[in-house]
Structure formats: structure tokens, C-alpha cells
Amino acid sequence: AQSVTQLGSHVSVSEGALVLLRCNYSSSVPPYLFWYVQYPNQGLQLLLKYTSAATLVKGINGFEAEFKKSETSFHLTKPSAHMSDAAEYFCAVSGEGGGFKTIFGAGTRLFVKA
Amino acid sequence: EPEVTQTPSHQVTQMGQEVILRCVPISNHLYFYWYRQILGQKVEFLVSFYNNEISEKSEIFDDQFSVERPDGSNFTLKIRSTKLEDSAMYFCASSDRGRYEQYFGPGTRLTVT
Numbered sequence: 001a002q003s004v005t006q007l008g009s010h011v012s013v014s015e016g017a018l019v020l021l022r023c024n025y026s027s028s029v030p031p032y033l034f035w036y037v038q039y040p041n042q043g044l045q046l047l048l049k050y051t052s053a054a055t056l057v058k059g060i061n062g063f064e065a066e067f068k069k070s071e072t073s074f075h076l077t078k079p080s081a082h083m084s085d086a087a088e089y090f091c092a093v094s095g096e097g098g099g100f101k102t103i104f105g106a107g108t109r110l111f112v113k114a
Numbered sequence: 115e116p117e118v119t120q121t122p123s124h125q126v127t128q129m130g131q132e133v134i135l136r137c138v139p140i141s142n143h144l145y146f147y148w149y150r151q152i153l154g155q156k157v158e159f160l161v162s163f164y165n166n167e168i169s170e171k172s173e174i175f176d177d178q179f180s181v182e183r184p185d186g187s188n189f190t191l192k193i194r195s196t197k198l199e200d201s202a203m204y205f206c207a208s209s210d211r212g213r214y215e216q217y218f219g220p221g222t223r224l225t226v227t
Contacts, residue, residue: 034215043205043220044157051215090157094216100145100209101170102216104157 002027002096004105006089012111019063019078021108023091026072033074034092034102035065044090050074061085086112116140118219120206126225127196135191135222137206146189147207147216148181150174157205163189196226 007022025031033050048059055067065076074091091105119138127133139146148160161171163181180192189208193200203223207216 032215036218044218046215046217049215092157100216101147101159101162101172102149102207103159104149106156 002093002103004091004093004103006091006105006108008108010109013081014113015083016080019081021076021089023074024072025093029096031093032095035076036090038088081112083112086110118206118208118217120219120222124223129226130195133193133196135204137189137219138187139189139208140217143208143210145209148191149205150202152202198226201226
């Protein structure tokens with residue numbers, strides 16, 4: 001069965017610093033991988049997705065992620081954090097099973113300090 | 115840009131009551147899903163629906179839950195007799211044929227008292 005592990009339930013960075021949110025996955029089939037962002041009391045917004053094309057994926061708001069099959073990782077990065085990036089970030093995987101369900105990680109809350 | 119919509123945005127109900135959460139998926143999508151997120155926890159898969167039948171469901175989706183596509187546009191989740199632990203945010207999602215990306219609605223916050 002597919003699963004996602006997000007390392008670090010909370011990450012704190014200073015404004016302008018590098019953001020690195022870690023995600024490792026397991027899957028018995030070639031995975032589709034996603035990062036979603038959730039602002040307080042709001043829904044899920046897709047940041048970016050990997051669907052077996054380029055391994056470096058660029059998303060919205062300056063975020064990008066690199067798919068590394070050998071490490072089963074899909075870490076999310078942003079070169080320079082902005083206060084507006086403070087939110088909960090979820091890594092997710094799908095592709096296994098006929099129902100195409102998406103399996104989410106536990107989430108990482110990003111804090112950005114001024 | 116097309117989007118998934120959900121109503122109501124917030125529903126308060128008493129324990130034991132039936133609730134129906136409604137979703138309008140993106141019009142050309144064929145796969146529909148419900149997920150839930152208990153406050154402070156991760157998003158959990160409940161059920162997927164395709165071709166007018168359930169294609170997959172989780173262990174959470176017991177006999178108290180049911181889904182229906184009553185017409186060509188709506189997709190509903192019914193909880194027959196709500197429990198306190200059903201309090202959560204419920205997200206509807208849809209995707210088009212052959213793709214794995216799912217588009218999520220804004221969610222319905224269900225509060226069971």
C-alpha cells in the first residue's frame with residue numbers, strides 16, 4: 001500500500017531563508033506525487049505535481065520539488081521564504097489501486113519569522 | 115477556471131441525526147471522491163466513485179456512510195446517524211479520466227454536538 005512520511009511536523013524559517021519540507025513515499029507502482037498547501041480554515045490548494053515527466057517540478061508561488069526515485073523522496077523547496085508562505089503543507093501520493101485514491105502525509109506546518 | 119463547489123460550508127447537527135453533504139464536481143470529470151480531515155490531523159480518504167458505483171472505500175467508510183450521484187451534476191455524502199467523532203472537515207474532489215490529479219473543493223465543516 002502507498003504511504004507518505006513527512007519529516008517534521010513543524011518547520012520554522014526566517015523570512016528570506018530557504019524553505020525545505022521533506023517528504024518520502026512508498027509505492028508499489030510508479031507514483032504520482034503532489035504537494036498541497038492549506039491556509040487556516042481553508043481548503044487544499046495544489047502547489048505542484050509529479051506525473052512521471054520531468055523530475056524537477058515547478059509549482060506556484062515559487063515552490064519546486066524534485067522527484068528522486070533512488071531516495072523515494074519528493075522534497076519541497078523555495079529559495080526565499082515569504083511571510084505569506086506560513087501554512088500547512090501536505091505531501092500526497094496516488095496511482096495505486098483502481099480507485100485512484102490520494103494518500104496524504106501528516107502535514108508540516110511552516111512558520112515564517114520576520 | 116472550473117472548480118469543485120461544496121455546500122454547506124458549515125453544518126452543525128445533533129448526534130444521531132442524518133446529514134447530507136453536497137458537492138458539485140467539475141463538469142467533465144468522471145471520478146469523484148470524499149475525504150475528511152479531523153481538526154489538526156491529516157486528510158484521510160473515505161471513498162471513490164466512478165461510473166455510478168463505489169470503486170474503492172476505506173475502513174472509515176462504514177455502513178453509516180453512503181454516496182450518491184443523484185443527477186448529472188451533484189455528488190453527495192450521507193451520514194445516517196452522526197456521532198461526535200464524525201466532526202471534521204469533509205472535502206469533495208474530482209478528476210478526469212486517466213489522470214491522477216484531483217481537484218478539491220473548499221470543504222464542509224461538520225460539527226456534531
